[in-house]
Amino acid sequence: MPSFICETCGVGFAPSEKPPARCPICEDPRQYVPPSGQKWTTMEGLSRRGMNAWKLVEPGLMGVGSEPKIAIGQRAMLLNTPQGNILWDCISLLDEATVDIITALGGLSAIAISHPHYYGTMVDWSKAFGDIPIYLHADDSKWIMRPDPAIQLWQGETHQLADGVTLIRCGGHFAGGVVLHWAGGGNGEGALLAGDIVQVIPDRTHVSFMRSYPNLLPLSAPAVARLAKALEPFEFSTIYGAFFGRDVVDEGKDVLRRSVVRYLAAICSDGSPELE
Numbered sequence: 001m002p003s004f005i006c007e008t009c010g011v012g013f014a015p016s017e018k019p020p021a022r023c024p025i026c027e028d029p030r031q032y033v034p035p036s037g038q039k040w041t042t043m044e045g046l047s048r049r050g051m052n053a054w055k056l057v058e059p060g061l062m063g064v065g066s067e068p069k070i071a072i073g074q075r076a077m078l079l080n081t082p083q084g085n086i087l088w089d090c091i092s093l094l095d096e097a098t099v100d101i102i103t104a105l106g107g108l109s110a111i112a113i114s115h116p117h118y119y120g121t122m123v124d125w126s127k128a129f130g131d132i133p134i135y136l137h138a139d140d141s142k143w144i145m146r147p148d149p150a151i152q153l154w155q156g157e158t159h160q161l162a163d164g165v166t167l168i169r170c171g172g173h174f175a176g177g178v179v180l181h182w183a184g185g186g187n188g189e190g191a192l193l194a195g196d197i198v199q200v201i202p203d204r205t206h207v208s209f210m211r212s213y214p215n216l217l218p219l220s221a222p223a224v225a226r227l228a229k230a231l232e233p234f235e236f237s238t239i240y241g242a243f244f245g246r247d248v249v250d251e252g253k254d255v256l257r258r259s260v261v262r263y264l265a266a267i268c269s270d271g272s273p274e275l276e
């Protein structure tokens with residue numbers, strides 16, 4: 001039986017004879033079902049459509065994304081650590097070339113994902129590399145559409161994946177929203193792999209935060225304040241966003257701090273147009 005993949009969010013579902021009736025992730029107000037209705041594909045369908053492209057982001061960190069874009073269009077990242085390669089976030093297309101490239105780079109030892117929009121075909125990725133563990137925050141467990149023994153739910157505020165590699169629960173966009181802190185990244189000054197829990201905006205001088213990106217629903221002020229507090233103990237100069245090119249490459253922590261101030265000022269204001 002195939003694992004059907006939602007065309008809009010790119011998430012793979014538990015194998016079934018027929019396509020599932022609905023996609024709960026897309027019916028949630030943080031995503032959307034297109035006006036043309038719910039559509040499904042399979043890994044075979046995606047493989048015929050395109051390929052994965054790779055980019056070295058900094059030594060020890062590569063991004064991988066599908067061309068042409070599939071579903072939301074995020075990138076995943078392959079982080080090299082002394083304890084093995086970690087896949088941060090996931091994408092939907094896993095073709096033979098991708099398996100061969102990762103195998104040549106030393107394989108995969110774990111997968112960690114920021115939030116349900118980027119679960120992709122995580123179980124296929126895990127199986128391709130020997131049923132490696134998939135670390136998801138327990139607070140988002142209701143959004144797992146393909147349960148599997150490889151999924152390791154973690155609880156609480158931080159979880160260490162490898163030396164200098166820590167998952168941090170920020171919440172916000174999703175209750176279990178997670179970023180990955182890589183102490184050795186950012187040329188040794190620390191890097192955040194942020195998914196869209198912290199969204200790098202086009203000019204890269206700020207980041208922002210939303211409950212729903214497609215539906216333009218902002219995050220509450222207390223939620224953004226909690227997110228800022230969760231990140232305060234960690235040092236980082238670089239913030240790698242969810243998409244190629246969306247990277248803050250210097251003074252990342254200052255960028256985050258001033259972005260939080262700007263966001264809170266905007267969302268708590270009385271709406272006066274003079275506010276910057």
Ligand SMILES: [Zn+2]
Pocket residue numbers: 006007008009010011023024025026
């Ligand atoms: Zn969906």
Ligand SMILES: [Zn+2]
Pocket residue numbers: 115117118173196
């Ligand atoms: Zn999202």
